[in-house]
Amino acid sequence: MTYDSLTAQVAPHLPLLAALRKTGNVTRAAELLGVPQPTVSRRIAALADVLGAPLTVPDGRGIRLTRAADLLAEAAERGLATLDAGVRLAREEVSPESGHVVLGFLHLLGRSLVPSLLRDYRARYPGVRFTLVQGSRQDMVDRLAGGELDLALVAPLPSVPSLASAGLVDEEILLCVPAGHPLAGRRSVRMSELAGEEFVLLEQGYGVRTLTDELCAAAGFTPRIAFEGQESDTVRGLVAAGLGVALLPRFGPGPPAGVAEVPLSPRPYRTIGLVWRAGEPMTPAVTAFREHVLATPQH
Incomplete structure (x- = not known):
């Protein structure tokens, strides 16, 4: 058995290992995971078979993890903490109320157009995070096409098949x-x-x-x-x-x-407009900001 295949078999049991390490009790671990106690017992036995060594030993009225299981459970806790952080970031990324938008624009547009668009949008969605990138028109078009930007405000609008655009003013x-x-x-x-x-x-x-x-x-x-x-x-x-x-x-x-x-x-x-990658899915946050920009009258 290779390392990768062993990891793949152990990965689904990370919450179980962390729960056992935290509670030292099969019943309380089952309650923490929201599953019946017999299910936890079966999973412990199955994981022990995968590892080729027991996971627990009796300890009074509870259990104690073996040395091998404790090392694995400690790693499971770290991994779950990292995964939890990633899930929170992913949830923010796909939420129009708390997502993330990477917006590129020309230096010339940073004086009034971009600040006014951001001010009005943040009044509706104060939890949205923006990363702002400034540069030349060609730099913005290249970065957008390369996936570094979600949207770009440029002038004049590019004639690139992979990019879609809409004029604003x-x-x-x-x-x-x-x-x-x-x-x-x-x-x-x-x-x-x-x-x-x-x-x-x-x-x-x-x-x-x-x-x-x-x-x-x-x-x-x-x-x-x-x-x-x-x-x-x-x-x-x-x-x-x-x-x-x-x-x-x-x-x-x-x-x-x-x-x-x-x-x-x-x-x-010159026509100032908004540009995005044609045919690619957008997160709700990016979609909502794009629609806001397109619906905002410019003078």
Whole structure:
């Protein structure tokens, strides 16, 4: 008999071993397990046959575990404690009231959209736990496809067969220039007018960077890159310092000091949406949060 097969035969009897070690009495062990005493006696005999050694010896009016059985019972208690903890975690995981959601999102969405969604949802389900992961659009899409995330908020929406998505809101992209820039007071600016400007861009993999490259290409030029960054706040800071121009979503409720936001003509938009793995089952907690997000109006 191999170790694995012996373990498989002993595993169903772990509660019995723990109960015997705790009570030292067959009758009380049967009560603790909620089974008739003859059933406990039969299980003791069957397990003794599997081990090839007795489990108990008489001890006054009760019983005492043999040394071999006591070692096994001690391991059974540790194993049951670990299993109990796992069961509690699994129960939380599948409960919409106390489950766990791993949500990925773009840095740009952490200012208002994500906090408002979480605030409203936690008001209904305060026991739900969230793990929040931020990164570039491509990073979020890759992590979602790889199973690291349950849901992701990205823009623009990916065209990947294994992923499903739903748009939430269309967000206008504006030209950000230093406050003293000649274009700062304009009512609108055409992309072709930016051909001679130096750009402060987000790195490759960010949705706004992809959109910027596409808009420049459509206007017939390649942007001259002065700096590249990973966060929109850094990009805006560099613009405010006079180091270039950038295309970014509106900074609410108004642009930061030193930066002017100017509409482009025609006005470009990006669609912010929720993405999940297509055709895969979700836990109730993830499903409930997805439905909450899809049902929440965005402006």
